[in-house]
Amino acid sequence: MKKIILTILIIILLTACTSTKQTDAKNTPTGAIVAQEKPAQQEEQKEIPLAPIEKIQPKEEITPAELPPAPSESKIIIEKSRQFSPELRDLLQKADNEVKSVQYIYAESPDNVGFDEYLIKGTKMKILLFEKNDYVIDDYYNAVYVDTEKKLARGKCENRRRCISQEIDNTKRVYDLPYEKYIIKTPYQWIKEIDYAEIIGFETLNNHAVTKIQTEKDGARIEMWVDNRFGLPHKIRITKDDKEKVYYFKNMLFNVAKDTDVILK
Numbered sequence: 001m002k003k004i005i006l007t008i009l010i011i012i013l014l015t016a017c018t019s020t021k022q023t024d025a026k027n028t029p030t031g032a033i034v035a036q037e038k039p040a041q042q043e044e045q046k047e048i049p050l051a052p053i054e055k056i057q058p059k060e061e062i063t064p065a066e067l068p069p070a071p072s073e074s075k076i077i078i079e080k081s082r083q084f085s086p087e088l089r090d091l092l093q094k095a096d097n098e099v100k101s102v103q104y105i106y107a108e109s110p111d112n113v114g115f116d117e118y119l120i121k122g123t124k125m126k127i128l129l130f131e132k133n134d135y136v137i138d139d140y141y142n143a144v145y146v147d148t149e150k151k152l153a154r155g156k157c158e159n160r161r162r163c164i165s166q167e168i169d170n171t172k173r174v175y176d177l178p179y180e181k182y183i184i185k186t187p188y189q190w191i192k193e194i195d196y197a198e199i200i201g202f203e204t205l206n207n208h209a210v211t212k213i214q215t216e217k218d219g220a221r222i223e224m225w226v227d228n229r230f231g232l233p234h235k236i237r238i239t240k241d242d243k244e245k246v247y248y249f250k251n252m253l254f255n256v257a258k259d260t261d262v263i264l265k
Contacts, residue, residue: 094231101257
């Protein structure tokens with residue numbers, strides 16, 4: 001009987017110990033695996049596309065229209081970077097206001113001897129070439145007609161004594177010529193290139209009353225003897241680095257040439 005009671009007591013004690021250990025395991029965090037809550041994922045930042053950058057196109061360089069060799073109905077106005085004196089401004093405006101056509105013999109240094117004669121009206125030009133003693137009749141012409149708007153140059157033989165023989169009549173032929181060969185800067189174009197100038201004095205040149213003016217360009221001193229009535233230069237002298245170049249427009253006639261004189265028939 002005692003053994004039975006002892007056995008029951010041992011069972012009760014063992015049961016109590018087991019219960020205590022379980023209780024301690026529940027209350028003690030030691031060795032417990034704690035599930036960590038995953039941090040909330042940050043909302044992914046969406047990449048905002050950049051607005052397309054407008055490509056800046058370079059400004060197109062505009063080539064200025066070529067000045068007609070003589071004034072025409074459509075006058076070309078050039079902005080001046082500095083102020084002219086009222087007297088000089090009036091003088092340089094006369095080419096537009098007074099000149100309809102111009103005629104002259106062109107010469108330049110070093111010899112300053114003029115040979116070819118120019119008749120200019122608007123964008124049309126006729127050049128009467130100096131006729132040498134020796135020539136070949138087959139391809140001979142003594143007049144060149146130039147159209148500066150179309151950039152064309154054509155030759156014609158208008159001297160019947162030189163253009164007609166027993167077998168050849170060159171008066172009916174027209175020659176296509178290189179345009180660049182017959183283009184020179186005219187008095188009107190010289191005037192229109194002036195940005196600024198000063199009056200130096202007053203003179204007489206080739207029986208014309210002229211005003212001497214002076215300007216500078218690209219390190220060169222430019223002197224012009226400008227007709228007081230018509231505003232075109234009779235003479236131009238350019239000096240740079242102690243070197244001198246002179247251009248002459250001799251025997252100038254104003255408003256004499258007609259349209260029929262400068263157009264190829």
